[in-house]
Amino acid sequence: MLISGSTRNRIGKRGEALCYTQMTRRVEIPGQIIPADGYLFEAQFLGEKWPFADYYVELQGADPAINPYFFVQVKTSTRGYTRRDGRLKVQAEAQKVQGLAAYPAPTYIVGIDEVNEQSYVVSANGENMTSLSSLSTAFPLLDAGNRWALWNEVLAYWQPPAYPKLASAFADPNWK
Amino acid sequence: MAIAQDRFFETRATQLAIVHLTRRRDIQVIQEPYMGNVRLDLLVSLLEDGRDVNRLLAVEVKAVSSKSVLERGGQKVRRQRPDLASLDLPVCLFIFSMEDDQGYWQWLRKPDNDCPDTRCLHSVQSHALKPLTSDAISQVLDTVRHWYDRQAA
Numbered sequence: 001m002l003i004s005g006s007t008r009n010r011i012g013k014r015g016e017a018l019c020y021t022q023m024t025r026r027v028e029i030p031g032q033i034i035p036a037d038g039y040l041f042e043a044q045f046l047g048e049k050w051p052f053a054d055y056y057v058e059l060q061g062a063d064p065a066i067n068p069y070f071f072v073q074v075k076t077s078t079r080g081y082t083r084r085d086g087r088l089k090v091q092a093e094a095q096k097v098q099g100l101a102a103y104p105a106p107t108y109i110v111g112i113d114e115v116n117e118q119s120y121v122v123s124a125n126g127e128n129m130t131s132l133s134s135l136s137t138a139f140p141l142l143d144a145g146n147r148w149a150l151w152n153e154v155l156a157y158w159q160p161p162a163y164p165k166l167a168s169a170f171a172d173p174n175w176k
Numbered sequence: 177m178a179i180a181q182d183r184f185f186e187t188r189a190t191q192l193a194i195v196h197l198t199r200r201r202d203i204q205v206i207q208e209p210y211m212g213n214v215r216l217d218l219l220v221s222l223l224e225d226g227r228d229v230n231r232l233l234a235v236e237v238k239a240v241s242s243k244s245v246l247e248r249g250g251q252k253v254r255r256q257r258p259d260l261a262s263l264d265l266p267v268c269l270f271i272f273s274m275e276d277d278q279g280y281w282q283w284l285r286k287p288d289n290d291c292p293d294t295r296c297l298h299s300v301q302s303h304a305l306k307p308l309t310s311d312a313i314s315q316v317l318d319t320v321r322h323w324y325d326r327q328a329a
Contacts, residue, residue, distance in 0.1 A: 007201075014198040017191045024188055025277060039274075042184055117195070 015076025035061025052099035070106035087134035111135040123168035128175040185239035279308030287323035
C-alpha cells in the first residue's frame with residue numbers, strides 16, 4: 001500500500017497512523033490497576049470503502065463473554081485551531097455524523113492535528129446530528145486518563161442495565 | 177495470548193514508523209512491499225522534485241516490550257531475517273519500545289560512500305542503537321541520496 005501520492009492521501013494515512021498509535025498507547029496511572037498490562041485497545045482499520053467508520057476498536061482485558069467494542073471516525077486537519085475557543089478545525093458532513101451514530105454501538109470521532117501530532121476524542125452517539133466544522137479539544141487521547149475513561153465508558157455501555165443507551169462523558173457541548 | 181500481543185506490538189511499531197517517516201514530504205512510504213522474494217516492512221522512496229525516481233531504502237520495523245530488551249530486538253532481526261543481507265539496497269532497522277513509544281535505529285545494510293564501487297553496501301554487525309529523531313532520519317536519507325547520486329554520476 002502506497003502512503004503518499006497526493007497530499008490528501010498522505011495526510012489521511014498519517015492521521016490514521018496517529019490515531020492508531022495514540023489510542024493504543026500503553027496506559028499507566030499511579031494507584032490504578034489497569035487490565036491487559038495497560039494496552040487497553042486493539043484497533044482494526046476498516047479500509048477506505050467503509051462509509052462511516054475508519055476503525056473498529058475492541059477493549060482488551062474486559063470480560064471475553066461480552067467482547068466490548070466501538071467505532072471511530074478519524075478526521076485529520078492541517079488547519080489548526082479556532083482563535084476564539086481553541087477548537088480543532090475539522091470537517092464532518094451531517095450524513096457522515098448521522099451514519100456513524102446509527103451504528104448500534106458506541107461511536108466516536110477522533111480529530112487529529114496533523115501538524116502537532118495531537119488527537120482529540122469526542123462522542124458521536126447522537127448528541128449532535130449536524131455537520132461539524134470544529135471539534136472540542138477537551139479530551140486529548142494522549143492523556144492516559146482519557147483512554148482509561150473511554151475504556152470504562154464503553155465497557156459500561158455493554159453491561160446491563162446501561163445497554164443500549166449511552167450517556168457519554170466525551171460529549172462536545174459546543175458542537176458546531 | 178503471546179502471539180496476539182506480538183502481532184499487536186508489530187502493528188503498533190509499523191504505525192509508529194509511518195508517523196515518523198510521514199513527517200517528511202520528500203519521500204513516499206510503501207507498506208509490506210516485496211523486493212523479489214524478500215518481504216519488507218516498509219519501503220521508502222526518495223522523491224526528486226516530487227517524482228518517484230526509484231531511489232529506495234528498506235526499513236525493517238521491530239517492537240520490544242521495553243527499553244531493557246532493545247538490543248535483543250536487534251539481534252532477533254538479524255537471526256530471523258538473513259534474507260535482508262541479500263538485498264541490493266540500503267536497509268535500516270527501526271525499533272520501538274512499547275513502554276513509551278520511543279524509537280531507535282541502526283543500519284542493517286549501510287551504504288559505503290567511500291568505497292570505489294559505487295554500489296557498495298556493508299552488512300552492519302554492531303548492535304549499537306541510536307535514538308530515532310527527525311535529524312537521524314535526515315542523516316539516513318542524505319546518506320542514501322548520496323549513494324544513489326554516486327551511481328548516477
